[in-house]
Amino acid sequence: MSGRRRGLSGRRRVAAAWLGLDAAAVRGLCVACAACVVAALLAGCAAAGAGPGPGLDSVPAAVPARVSPFAGSRDAAAAGRKLFLQHCAECHGDNARGSRRAPAIDSERVRQASPDALFWFLTNGRLAAGMPGWSRIPAARRWQIIEYLQAGLPAAH
Amino acid sequence: MFPVASCPRRGRGAWQRFGWAFGVLACRALRPDVAAAQERPYLITYDRQLEEPGNLEIAIDPLLAKQRGGGDFLASAIELEYGVKAWWTTELYLDGQATSGDGALATGWRWENRLRPLLLEHRVNPVLYVEYEDITDADKTLLEVVGHDVQSDHAVPNRLTRHDRKHELEAKLILSSSLGDWDLSENLIAEKNLAGAPWEFGYAIGLARPLALAARPDACSFCRENFTAGIEMYGGLGDADHFGLRDTSHYLAPVIAWNLPGGTTLRLSPTFGLNGNSHRFLLRLGISYELPGFSNRLRDGLRDGPRAGGAP
Numbered sequence: 001m002s003g004r005r006r007g008l009s010g011r012r013r014v015a016a017a018w019l020g021l022d023a024a025a026v027r028g029l030c031v032a033c034a035a036c037v038v039a040a041l042l043a044g045c046a047a048a049g050a051g052p053g054p055g056l057d058s059v060p061a062a063v064p065a066r067v068s069p070f071a072g073s074r075d076a077a078a079a080g081r082k083l084f085l086q087h088c089a090e091c092h093g094d095n096a097r098g099s100r101r102a103p104a105i106d107s108e109r110v111r112q113a114s115p116d117a118l119f120w121f122l123t124n125g126r127l128a129a130g131m132p133g134w135s136r137i138p139a140a141r142r143w144q145i146i147e148y149l150q151a152g153l154p155a156a157h
Numbered sequence: 158m159f160p161v162a163s164c165p166r167r168g169r170g171a172w173q174r175f176g177w178a179f180g181v182l183a184c185r186a187l188r189p190d191v192a193a194a195q196e197r198p199y200l201i202t203y204d205r206q207l208e209e210p211g212n213l214e215i216a217i218d219p220l221l222a223k224q225r226g227g228g229d230f231l232a233s234a235i236e237l238e239y240g241v242k243a244w245w246t247t248e249l250y251l252d253g254q255a256t257s258g259d260g261a262l263a264t265g266w267r268w269e270n271r272l273r274p275l276l277l278e279h280r281v282n283p284v285l286y287v288e289y290e291d292i293t294d295a296d297k298t299l300l301e302v303v304g305h306d307v308q309s310d311h312a313v314p315n316r317l318t319r320h321d322r323k324h325e326l327e328a329k330l331i332l333s334s335s336l337g338d339w340d341l342s343e344n345l346i347a348e349k350n351l352a353g354a355p356w357e358f359g360y361a362i363g364l365a366r367p368l369a370l371a372a373r374p375d376a377c378s379f380c381r382e383n384f385t386a387g388i389e390m391y392g393g394l395g396d397a398d399h400f401g402l403r404d405t406s407h408y409l410a411p412v413i414a415w416n417l418p419g420g421t422t423l424r425l426s427p428t429f430g431l432n433g434n435s436h437r438f439l440l441r442l443g444i445s446y447e448l449p450g451f452s453n454r455l456r457d458g459l460r461d462g463p464r465a466g467g468a469p
């Protein structure tokens with residue numbers, strides 16, 4: 001193994017000896033790290049250039065028009081409360097009043113926003129700012145969360 | 158059939174540790190006070206879903222395999238998955254296996270990274286995957302099937318394979334789409350043994366859908382909204398010198414996932430070999446537990462130190 005380490009330059013040879021790795025392992029780790037850095041730079045550049053503003057300001061002016069299948073349904077809002085606690089409360093707080101990790105969304109702005117815009121924002125998220133996209137949950141459940149937020153229920157809890 | 162009675166003492170220890178870990182996670186699953194995860198059902202295929210930033214997921218994915226000619230085995234990976242950013246997830250795997258009549262051993266580790274280069278939802282959403290593996294030839298986790306991987310590779314006794322270490326670099330292009338409420342994901346895999354072997358290729362495809370689309374207003378554990386079902390297919394595509402389906406193995410696997418309200422996800426996947434080079438049958442299980450806000454809690458714990466008990 002020490003013979004193979006001879007192919008490495010000084011600092012890498014010391015690191016390899018300390019970690020008990022051979023030359024192939026060190027080379028592999030270096031390549032993997034380099035690939036991650038390149039990919040992270042690409043993603044970081046995309047993040048820096050994404051969207052015109054924070055929060056709902058990042059929603060494009062012309063989002064596809066959609067109609068909530070649950071408009072005005074109290075059951076849907078109650079289901080939305082359950083989903084909110086499962087997926088959103090960790091960052092936005094149990095009552096949607098925000099936390100260190102994410103802003104308050106129990107606000108007049110959210111209640112007055114168009115459901116289309118909220119649906120778009122929930123689906124796409126804002127990855128650059130740490131808000132995940134929620135396309136992983138079915139569209140019906142995203143609408144239930146929107147019903148809950150727009151019904152003004154967070155303040156009631 | 159499996160090695161509890163027949164394998165050396167070391168093997169029994171591995172089984173006991175696995176049992177303890179499984180029991181602890183299963184008990185945690187019954188607690189309703191932690192956020193629920195909405196995890197992919199797949200055990201092999203990756204979709205565009207990344208770990209939420211600051212969250213840590215701990216998972217065990219045991220694989221029970223029927224080996225032609227004897228030597229059935231249990232292989233497992235312990236996974237620690239952390240969301241660095243909303244567009245970057247990193248994961249550490251610790252692999253091990255126990256073979257009937259042979260013994261149990263740790264077989265190495267893997268470090269993977271997944272990155273989303275496009276930050277908005279598109280018809281097809283790409284994710285870049287880079288992994289470094291330091292594993293021995295005794296590794297039987299079958300986390301990916303590439304090149305000319307065949308079932309007879311796993312018939313070699315551990316004493317002959319445990320010292321042959323492989324340093325491999327693996328790259329995947331993950332493509333993931335929503336077709337209505339179905340998820341369709343395709344993975345193209347390229348793997349390189351850094352000792353100089355040619356590039357090896359493989360694929361994985363998955364299709365899945367929740368059993369119920371809308372949620373019920375009341376809390377529930379055993380209801381359709383908490384289940385996702387689907388199917389996976391994966392296999393090798395030869396290597397750079399001999400690309401194609403010749404001397405490759407392929408698998409078809411129905412999958413079902415149960416997302417419990419306590420943040421735990423259970424997965425089950427009976428897997429069927431599709432040709433003579435494949436294992437006839439594999440049973441994959443998965444249990445994962447998500448710790449939301451792990452980084453914040455760790456930071457708070459380090460800053461505040463241990464707190465004295467008593468009334469607030």
